[in-house]
Amino acid sequence: MEKVKCDCGHVNPYGTYLCESCGKPLLDDNQSLADMRYEGVARRSQTYSKSVVDKVWNFFSSVKVGIWIIVLILLASMLGTIFPQEMYIPAGERASTYYEQEYGVLGKLYYQLGLHTMYSSWWYMLLIASLGISLVICSLDRVVPLHRALKTQRVTRHKGFLSRQKLFSKTEKMEEPEKSIEKAEKVLKEKHYRIFKEDGNILAEKGRFARWGPYVNHVGLIIFLIGAMLRFFPEMYIDEHIWVREGEQVVIRGTDGEYFLRNDEFIVELYDEEDERFRESFERTGGNPVVKTFQTSATLLKRINNEGPIGLGTEFEEIMQYDIRVNDPLTFDGYSLYQVDYKLNELSEFTFTLQRNEDSSEEDLSDIQFTVDLFNPELVYEFENGYRVEIFQYFPNFYINDQKEPDTLNRIPDNPRIIFEVFTPEMNPDTDRGELSLVGVQVNEALNGDNNYRIRMIDVDMNHVTALTVRRDRTLPILIVGGVIFMIGLVQGSYWYHRRIWLQNRDGEIWVAGHTNKNWHGLKKDFETITKNTAIPMPLDQTDDWNLIEEVEGVKGKDDSSTSK
Amino acid sequence: MTAVQVSSNFLLLAFFLYLAATIFFAVSITGKRFKNKKGEEKNKSGLLGYISAILAIVASLLYFIFRWIASGHAPVSNMFEYTTFLGICMAIAFAIIYPMYRNNFLGLFTMPIVMLIIAYASMFPRDIQPLIPALQSYWLKIHVITVALGQGILAIGFAAGLLYLIRVIDFSKASKKVRWLEFILFSILSTIAYILLGIGFGAANYEAEFNYINEKGIEAQMVYTMPPLISPHEGERIGEGFDPFLATPAIIRSNDLNTVIWSILGGLILYFGLRLLFRKPIGGAIQPLLKAVNPQTVDELSYRAIAIGFPVFTLGGLIFAMIWAQIAWTRFWGWDPKEVWALITFLFYAAYLHLRLSRGWHGEKSAWLCVIGFALIMFNLIFVNLVIAGLHSYA
Ligand code: HEM
Numbered sequence: 025m026e027k028v029k030c031d032c033g034h035v036n037p038y039g040t041y042l043c044e045s046c047g048k049p050l051l052d053d054n055q056s057l058a059d060m061r062y063e064g065v066a067r068r069s070q071t072y073s074k075s076v077v078d079k080v081w082n083f084f085s086s087v088k089v090g091i092w093i094i095v096l097i098l099l100a101s102m103l104g105t106i107f108p109q110e111m112y113i114p115a116g117e118r119a120s121t122y123y124e125q126e127y128g129v130l131g132k133l134y135y136q137l138g139l140h141t142m143y144s145s146w147w148y149m150l151l152i153a154s155l156g157i158s159l160v161i162c163s164l165d166r167v168v169p170l171h172r173a174l175k176t177q178r179v180t181r182h183k184g185f186l187s188r189q190k191l192f193s194k195t196e197k198m199e200e201p202e203k204s205i206e207k208a209e210k211v212l213k214e215k216h217y218r219i220f221k222e223d224g225n226i227l228a229e230k231g232r233f234a235r236w237g238p239y240v241n242h243v244g245l246i247i248f249l250i251g252a253m254l255r256f257f258p259e260m261y262i263d264e265h266i267w268v269r270e271g272e273q274v275v276i277r278g279t280d281g282e283y284f285l286r287n288d289e290f291i292v293e294l295y296d297e298e299d300e301r302f303r304e305s306f307e308r309t310g311g312n313p314v315v316k317t318f319q320t321s322a323t324l325l326k327r328i329n330n331e332g333p334i335g336l337g338t339e340f341e342e343i344m345q346y347d348i349r350v351n352d353p354l355t356f357d358g359y360s361l362y363q364v365d366y367k368l369n370e371l372s373e374f375t376f377t378l379q380r381n382e383d384s385s386e387e388d389l390s391d392i393q394f395t396v397d398l399f400n401p402e403l404v405y406e407f408e409n410g411y412r413v414e415i416f417q418y419f420p421n422f423y424i425n426d427q428k429e430p431d432t433l434n435r436i437p438d439n440p441r442i443i444f445e446v447f448t449p450e451m452n453p454d455t456d457r458g459e460l461s462l463v464g465v466q467v468n469e470a471l472n473g474d475n476n477y478r479i480r481m482i483d484v485d486m487n488h489v490t491a492l493t494v495r496r497d498r499t500l501p502i503l504i505v506g507g508v509i510f511m512i513g514l515v516q517g518s519y520w521y522h523r524r525i526w527l528q529n530r531d532g533e534i535w536v537a538g539h540t541n542k543n544w545h546g547l548k549k550d551f552e553t554i555t556k557n558t559a560i561p562m563p564l565d566q567t568d569d570w571n572l573i574e575e576v577e578g579v580k581g582k583d584d585s586s587t588s589k
Numbered sequence: 590m591t592a593v594q595v596s597s598n599f600l601l602l603a604f605f606l607y608l609a610a611t612i613f614f615a616v617s618i619t620g621k622r623f624k625n626k627k628g629e630e631k632n633k634s635g636l637l638g639y640i641s642a643i644l645a646i647v648a649s650l651l652y653f654i655f656r657w658i659a660s661g662h663a664p665v666s667n668m669f670e671y672t673t674f675l676g677i678c679m680a681i682a683f684a685i686i687y688p689m690y691r692n693n694f695l696g697l698f699t700m701p702i703v704m705l706i707i708a709y710a711s712m713f714p715r716d717i718q719p720l721i722p723a724l725q726s727y728w729l730k731i732h733v734i735t736v737a738l739g740q741g742i743l744a745i746g747f748a749a750g751l752l753y754l755i756r757v758i759d760f761s762k763a764s765k766k767v768r769w770l771e772f773i774l775f776s777i778l779s780t781i782a783y784i785l786l787g788i789g790f791g792a793a794n795y796e797a798e799f800n801y802i803n804e805k806g807i808e809a810q811m812v813y814t815m816p817p818l819i820s821p822h823e824g825e826r827i828g829e830g831f832d833p834f835l836a837t838p839a840i841i842r843s844n845d846l847n848t849v850i851w852s853i854l855g856g857l858i859l860y861f862g863l864r865l866l867f868r869k870p871i872g873g874a875i876q877p878l879l880k881a882v883n884p885q886t887v888d889e890l891s892y893r894a895i896a897i898g899f900p901v902f903t904l905g906g907l908i909f910a911m912i913w914a915q916i917a918w919t920r921f922w923g924w925d926p927k928e929v930w931a932l933i934t935f936l937f938y939a940a941y942l943h944l945r946l947s948r949g950w951h952g953e954k955s956a957w958l959c960v961i962g963f964a965l966i967m968f969n970l971i972f973v974n975l976v977i978a979g980l981h982s983y984a
Pocket residue numbers: 062084085086087088089090091093094155158159162163166170235237238239241242245514517518896936939942943946947
């Protein structure tokens with residue numbers, strides 16, 4: 025590609041339309057104003073278009089394409105909010121039936137199109153990935169040439185450059201133009217402009233660093249997107265749940281058996297119904313109790329001797345005690361434990377005694393009492409008087425399965441049933457079959473004929489259970505860095521403006537021009553101060569075909585007729 | 590007086606101060622033609638308008654502070670509180686941007702919108718509600734307050750965009766643009782109608798009760814606060830009164846729909862009443878007042894408002910939101926509708942900035958985008974909160 029040599033001697037890359045150095049328009053398009061976007065520099069995307077790489081590059085560097093990607097993501101995201109996403113449908117519901125049942129034909133369609141999980145669908149990911157690629161390419165495409173152009177710009181600019189600025193004017197030949205320019209320089213210095221001088225001409229510049237704002241924010245965005253993508257690597261991200269009963273100590277999942285948690289106490293606190301502040305609200309909503317706090321008072325422990333299975337010899341070290349609440353997780357060593365759920369009054373222990381059915385007995389069995397831990401029941405209970413009770417089978421969450429046999433749904437004692445086998449002192453547990461009975465809450469059935477003994481429940485113990493989420497997210501630092509850079513770039517580009525003012529002495533005429541990337545109003549105000557203090561005139565806004573002063577006059581004249589109707 | 594009453598009184602005071610500001614700004618633009626003799630602008634009413642706006646903001650903040658004292662938490666936790674605060678934030682945004690451009694027309698457009706938002710807010714239940722555990726977080730407060738501020742600044746972009754459109758659109762011929770603009774004005778009138786009807790029927794303690802069968806097939810009761818034009822699913826009126834003509838399916842909350850119908854009817858009456866009065870589109874009737882508006886300035890103003898509001902909104906609506914979500918819900922992002930709509934708003938304004946910067950969408954196109962952006966914010970506030978209820982749903 026051939027380079028373009030400007031009259032001023034600067035050699036520009038192919039595709040440049042304003043000379044990087046003096047600003048002379050190089051392509052003679054009939055535009056009345058110079059296109060100041062990216063300083064009129066040549067970008068790679070405009071230069072090459074031969075190979076596939078070039079084509080891809082050009083595609084993604086186009087802002088038009090970038091905007092389309094943004095708009096497509098926007099529209100697609102809307103679709104996903106029409107009905108709830110799968111993770112928000114009620115627990116236990118199947119997506120395949122739920123959507124149709126709840127939302128009819130549209131719901132079915134929603135499900136069939138996969139919109140119920142669309143934010144993790146391949147096409148949504150593809151859109152996000154294109155956004156990332158577009159961001160990288162379009163930023164690279166512009167930032168390098170822009171940087172070079174701003175660095176090599178000369179103070180003395182070509183006439184064509186000046187006269188084609190939005191704010192421009194020139195004076196007639198005047199006396200001592202140097203004086204006026206000098207005065208203007210002082211004014212601009214007071215306004216914190218940086219002044220560059222060359223042959224009695226001035227370039228006053230302010231806030232150039234704002235020009236890098238968009239690129240900084242794009243970099244932040246890219247880092248953020250990379251962080252978000254990294255969560256697909258399991259190493260980076262742990263999401264586990266633990267249920268911990270009061271008094272119980274469990275291993276914290278996801279920590280490789282290193283950390284343990286003991287639930288010392290779980291409490292639920294309600295708002296005081298008498299609270300004067302909320303009286304109206306309670307009245308309006310019918311006085312349902314409102315929860316104030318869920319809290320697990322927990323002790324975090326760390327295993328000391330790290331080898332081997334956990335057994336009696338395992339030693340623990342208490343690391344800390346913490347009250348875990350909603351909005352106040354326990355954080356340690358990169359992990360966080362969140363209060364997410366709870367269950368009050370879960371069955372934890374049954375206490376039984378043994379009785380003879382007909383009270384003809386001379387024996388006193390009231391000494392026989394035993395307690396069954398419903399989570400971790402012991403299987404054999406032996407008593408001094410020779411009696412022995414064994415657990416034959418245990419169903420923590422009893423139901424009758426498809427084969428019409430007793431079974432358990434899971435290990436949570438929501439509906440516990442125990443089959444006990446009772447041995448009298450005369451019997452041999454190894455060879456004889458004892459009396460079998462099925463025992464549960466409000467249930468007591470003999471299973472092998474009439475029983476002489478009856479196992480009677482005399483006490484029930486309940487327990488609160490807390491549910492905690494264990495989370496470790498190693499992508500967070502990356503996301504934070506990305507987010508911070510993004511915000512810095514955003515602020516840098518939005519709250520500062522790049523302004524430039526050119527004052528040139530051309531054979532006694534003063535040429536005035538100004539450019540800014542936003543905030544023309546502010547730039548015009550700066551010009552006003554120059555005008556006030558010097559003989560330099562206010563530049564005209566060449567895009568403003570609407571002349572304010574005339575129009576106000578017009579309003580004055582015309583209004584009497586037009587608004588007094 | 591209790592702190593709650595004090596706060597309500599300050600809000601009422603603020604409302605009248607916003608009204609005063611509106612009137613001053615109105616005077617400042619119409620009064621110009623007989624005061625401007627020396628060619629210099631010696632019109633004080635713009636300044637008075639600004640001062641009233643500042644006083645109104647002070648009163649609003651006193652409302653905010655006293656309500657905070659009364660409830661013990663930042664008053665941004667239900668629809669009434671949040672919407673009111675959004676209105677206040679729009680006024681604050683105006684106070685920040687006005688000194689840059691000294692544009693009295695902006696005041697004339699912004700102050701009534703602020704009043705409208707605050708009046709709309711007061712239609713929601715105003716009692717102080719206890720906070721459930723998930724909402725007890727200072728990050729939540731920071732998040733919500735920053736979002737409201739960002740949206741308030743973006744709303745200034747809307748006011749300026751609307752000003753621009755009414756200034757430049759040619760109302761003498763019927764066109765799509767005119768129809769859309771009239772539709773926007775009609776929506777504003779419907780909101781006014783909703784507020785007036787709400788106040789009217791509220792003052793009369795109007796209530797109509799129905800027995801009906803709800804979407805789960807269970808008998809339930811429903812209360813209408815405006816005379817029923819439509820009845821709920823298999824509804825039977827309790828007590829006397831005429832029966833509505835139309836019944837609705839069970840999945841529709843018919844009392845809310847009834848209110849919407851009333852508001853639209855009210856809006857239509859207001860709209861066509863005004864059209865009869867002016868004998869031209871409402872926008873066309875306002876246009877002559879805006880002759881002195883420099884479209885370029887207003888265009889830049891709307892852009893500046895959005896350039897200033899965008900980072901604030903992003904900080905509050907995405908970044909602080911993620912921090913809070915990480916702490917409260919264990920993950921910083923969960924694709925819940927409220928989050929997604931914040932993202933949509935963010936993407937929309939990002940697209941706006943790029944269109945403007947790189948594709949030269951200035952003037953009219955840009956102004957339409959400002960209007961659409963505000964519609965998105967309102968959709969977010971009203972529709973997403975009340976209809977697509979997610980984790981964040983208030984009230
Ligand atoms: C959601 C994603 C994006 C966000 C949040 C974003 C944000 C921004 C912001 C805030 C600006 C500054 C605008 C202003 O000052 O008015 C900007 C400028 C820019 N953006 Fe993006 N952007 C995104 C995606 C993209 C993409 C995909 C492209 C490429 C096709 C792109 C290309 C540009 C360009 C060329 C500029 C102008 C740079 C300059 O003035 O030197 N942006 N962006």
